[in-house]
Amino acid sequence: MPxxxxxxGQHTELKLSIVEGYLKAFTTALRPHFQHLWYVDAFAGTGSRTVRTERRGADLVEMPxxxxxxxRRGSAQIALDVQPTFDFLVFIEKxxxxxxxxxxxxxxxxxxxxVIAEEDANAALKRLISNNSWRDKRAVVFLDPYGMEVEWSTLxxxxxxxxxxxxxxxxxxxxxxxxTRKLTDIDDHKRAALTRMFGSNSWEAELYPDGDPDMFGMLPERRRDLDPKGLERYVQARLSxxxxxxLNPLALPIDRSxxxxxxxxxxxxxxxxxxGLAKRIGNHLLDPKRHLIVRSSAQ
Ligand SMILES: C[S@@+](CC[C@H](N)C(=O)[O-])C[C@H]1O[C@@H](n2cnc3c(N)ncnc32)[C@H](O)[C@@H]1O
Known part of the structure; x- marks a missing residue:
């Protein structure tokens, strides 16, 4: 029984097709130069995904x-199918x-x-990295968590x-x-999650800057002014x-704000x-215009 x-949702299909496109280009470009090409799926899932379409009755516009x-194929199966093939694949799953x-x-x-590792992705990745020499290898690691599981120390x-x-x-x-909008609304649990994700508590001063005192010398309440796009720029700067x-990231889902x-x-x-190589391939795959055109021509 599978x-x-x-x-x-829809964005999952797009995400997986982008990663697949990169994996194919990666092994094609590097196969002549490297004997060891590895793929590591740190949040591997099952290798497949179940897509359920709800029954819908007909209406004036749509057919039933x-x-x-x-x-459909999940990331682990997709990586196995890539040609030229990866020499070694690691699937990590909790x-x-x-x-x-x-x-x-x-x-x-x-x-x-x-190799399959049944454990936390952060621990498994750190061990894999420290137990191997990387001079003669090239690898792609896919981090596809549900939430904020990836730690700064892993990155x-x-x-x-x-x-x-x-x-x-x-x-x-x-x-x-x-x-949260107000710094005072961040409880210990949220604070710990943010510090794990960003590696130190510097996010506190960066996302919640001190304002100027008013005429009585009172400091205003510390608030996060960045909207989602601003937060995305912050994350990109920190990763850099x-x-x-x-590379400039692709916002997903592509058609929803x-x-x-x-x-x-x-x-x-x-x-x-x-x-240069990664940018040539990656920027093309991540270009939002490309995906919007594909979507509208498919409708
Ligand atoms: C979004 S799914 C990954 C889907 C997969 N990339 C695919 O395309 O089929 C996230 C997976 O991460 C696993 N997971 C969650 N936390 C984890 C952790 N700390 N370490 C390893 N796996 C974890 C979940 O059980 C789940 O299978």
């Missing part, structure tokens, strides 16, 4: 739609039920080198390899919720402190050749 993993349940689905995926691909470790390109679906709506380059996620490509390699 395990159902339902998540995301029958209920349908469809199984949920035991999903691990059994990933084991089935391995059983169907016994000729491939695949630091990834950036330090200078060999890994990181696709990061950043939970902008989660940040918006934790970083760690990585060789961070405010955005829920920002899809980032962060390049740890600092050489102009590596950054």
């Amino acid at each position: 395990i159902d993993h339902e998540f995301g 739609v029958e209920e349908a349940i469809e199984r 949920n035991t039920n999903y691990i059994s689905a990933l084991n089935d995926l391995v059983a169907k691909n016994l000729q491939r080198r695949i 630091q470790a990834l950036a330090s390899t200078q060999a890994i390109d990181v696709w990061f679906l950043f939970p902008l709506a989660g940040l918006f919720r934790q970083a 402190e760690l990585f060789g380059a961070v 405010p955005q829920m996620f920002s899809l980032f490509l962060c390049i740890s390699n600092r050489t102009p050749e590596a950054i």
